[in-house]
Each structure stands twice: as structure tokens, then as C-alpha cells.
Amino acid sequence: EAGVTQFPSHSVIEKGQTVTLRCDPISGHDNLYWYRRVMGKEIKFLLHFVKESKQDESGMPNNRFLAERTGGTYSTLKVQPAELEDSGVYFCASSPQGAKRGGYTFGSGTRLTVV
């Protein structure tokens, strides 16, 4: 079974540019999550999709961040325009419907550097 795939693995962009991160969950997993770890800080929850619907987006930092999940399959997280404080590692995770707490599979993350 393929795991959760994220790409790119690294991205370096200039302040003010746009970046789109992609996450391919495990096939058939209804739940998809985005998390972010800013350097030296906690991994923070950003949002949760159930299929194509946003179940909880309370962790999205501001309106420069836009997440979509077309057809309930892969998801994208767009940052537009990027700011220096957006630098960090963005993790995606997925789990099947009815998964027990903690039953997530995480991707290896996208390291975003805004310069």
C-alpha cells in the first residue's frame, strides 16, 4: 500500500510569491489533515477534510492560505502571497473513516522556505 505522498519535498520561494503544496493520501482514506511546524515550535493543526468537505479549518492562520480537496482525493494547500513567517514544514496525514484516535498516516512533509 502506498503511503501518504507530499510534494514538493522542499520549496524555496521569495516573499510575495505563490506556492502550492500537494498531498496524495492513502487511497480510500476519507480523512485528510494538514499540519504545520514552524521552526522550533509545535506542530500545529491547520485543517481537516472529510472527503471533499472541510470539517474543521480552525487552524488556518489567515486568508493567505487556501486548501482544497478536489473530488475527495488529493489535496492542495496554496499560500498566496507567501510571507517570511510561513516558512516551516507542512505535514499531511490521512486516515480511513472511523479510524481510532491517532490512526493517522503522515507524509514526510514539505519544507517551505520563504526568503
Next chain:
Amino acid sequence: GDSVTQMEGPVTLSEEAFLTINCTYTATGYPSLFWYVQYPGEGLQLLLKATKADDKGSNKGFEATYRKETTSFHLEKGSVQVSDSAVYFCALSVSGGADGLTFGKGTHLIIQP
């Protein structure tokens, strides 16, 4: 709100040493507790978990006991190996089903041969 506090590293130990990584939490409800590990170049992996007070989670020689009275979930291993070098994250979840996790800052563990 919910929060997790864990000792910050890096923690450097010699091979075969005893390991303890402290983790304490505050939660609005009755949480489940987790330890995740991130090996270099890989994603986060669930190492162990405990869902109620006094439960002990264990995996790969690591153990952690859910202590409600001290709101703690310390990670221990009796004899560490170089291959245990990684970043360890303590986390909790207070919602049912597949809701989000609250993480600590992570502890970078370095094991020297």
C-alpha cells in the same frame, strides 16, 4: 486550551543508556495520548499510544504510562541504540473519531555509538 509540554533537546546519549523524555499535558476533556517519531527524511510515525489512565503503551522497547494524577506521559527506553536517533513528539487528542492532534515541540534525540 489544550497543550503539550515536552523537554526540549537536543538530548545526546551514549548507546545502551537509559532514556527518559518528559511530557506533560493540559486538556479540556479526557485525552488520548501519543508518542510520534520522525526519523531523518521520513514522515511522522505513531510510536505508541494510551487511551485511558494507567494504560501503558509500548513499542520497539519504548514505553509510556498514562498518569492522570500528574498529567504526564513520559517516554522511556531501557537501552537506546544509534538507530533510535530521531525527533520524538508527544501529542494528545481530546476529540473522538479522527479529529486533530495537539503536539509538543518535539525532542531531538541523538544517540552516539
